[in-house]
Amino acid sequence: MSEQTERLPYPSDLSDKEWKLIEPHIPNPPTNRGKKRVHPYREILNGIFYLLRSGCAWRMLPHEFPPWQTVYHYFRLWRLYGIWERINAALRTELRIANGREPEPSAAILDSQSVKTTETRGVRGYDAGKKVKRRKRHILVDTTGLILMVVVHAANIQDRDGAKLVLEQIKGTFSRLQLIWADAAYAGQLVDWVKITCGWVLEIVRRKDDVKGFQVLPRRWVVERTFGWLGRYRRLSKDYEGLTESSQAFIYAAMIHIMSRRLAKIEPLSR
Known part of the structure; x- marks a missing residue:
């Protein structure tokens, strides 16, 4: 493992x-400000990905990685500056092109997932369907399943209102987007709202009444x-975070x- 510490x-x-x-999308701070960085960005990312896959707490990050305070600092810093969203968008575009698709999607799929929260402070709401306090993850994906937008909110916000939080953020972002598929929870007035406000078609995919199970x-x-x-990332099995961001x-x-x-x-090593 070249470019890696001895472990x-x-x-x-x-x-x-x-x-x-990933490296080209990690911003480098000005060289004339602050302390010189001691730990390589690759190892900081490895620490974040370890925490994501294993589901451990920040303070339980193995000692082979940089100190957990350092790893958390960069996770937070990149969150504040929108770096995670930018890297996601850049890699999504590269992967779509590598798979022979247009850089931007013309269609997308919308859905939400209700997840339990823990004793950590933060926004949450009562999910009447599940009868427990939860949060909802609203995601919009392209037709290959790659994420275009994520919004996490309290579970007491209805799906139709949560959808607006997602779609308002991407309005004007994807010039080719024309069609969005969603389930029956998004039927009704939202269909007209999407057409009038965003200029897209919201098509409801319904279950067949004559099919059971x-x-x-x-x-x-x-x-x-x-x-x-x-779901393969254990840190996401529940919502452990204080902030929805x-x-x-x-x-x-x-x-x-x-x-x-x-x-x-897919990609060769030399870029």
């Missing part, structure tokens, strides 16, 4: 190829698969980890 690797560590894909719904399975990918950053970080591994299998 045994963890399964979540970045390979040389994966690091070369589980059924795979067209297009809807794509976003469910994305939630399945995120940190919850969103961890979801983007998980997708960055997933996409870098896929791209590394």
Whole structure:
């Protein structure tokens, strides 16, 4: 493992190829300000990805990594400056192009996932369906399941209102976007709101009444698969974060980890 400190690797560590894909998107601070950085960015990222995959607390980060305070500092700093979103967008574009697609999507799928919270302070709400205090993760993905936008909010916000929080943020971002698929929870006035406010078509994918039990719904399975990918990261099994912004950053970080591994299998090492 070149460019790596002397230690045994963890399964979540970045390979040389994966690091070369992410490295150009990590901002370097001005050289004439502050202390000189001691720990390499690659090891800081490895610490964040270890925490994501293992589900451990910051203070339980193995000692082979930089001090947990340093790793947390950069996670927070990159959250504040929107770096996680930018890396997610850059790798998503690269992966779409590598798969023979246009850089931007013309269609997307919308859905939410309700997750339990812990005793950590922060925004949460009562989910009447699950009868427990939770948060909701609202995600918009392209037709391959790559995340376009994430918004985490209290579970007492209805899906239609949560959808507006997502769609208002991406309005004007994706010039090719025309169509969004969603389930019956988003039917009703939201369809007209999307058309009038955003200029997109919101198409509701409904279950067939004559089919009992589980059924795979067209297009809807794509976003469910994305939630399945995120489920491999134990830090996301519940919402442990005090701030919803940190919850969103961890979801983007998980997708960055997933996409870098896929791209590394396609891209040559020299860039």
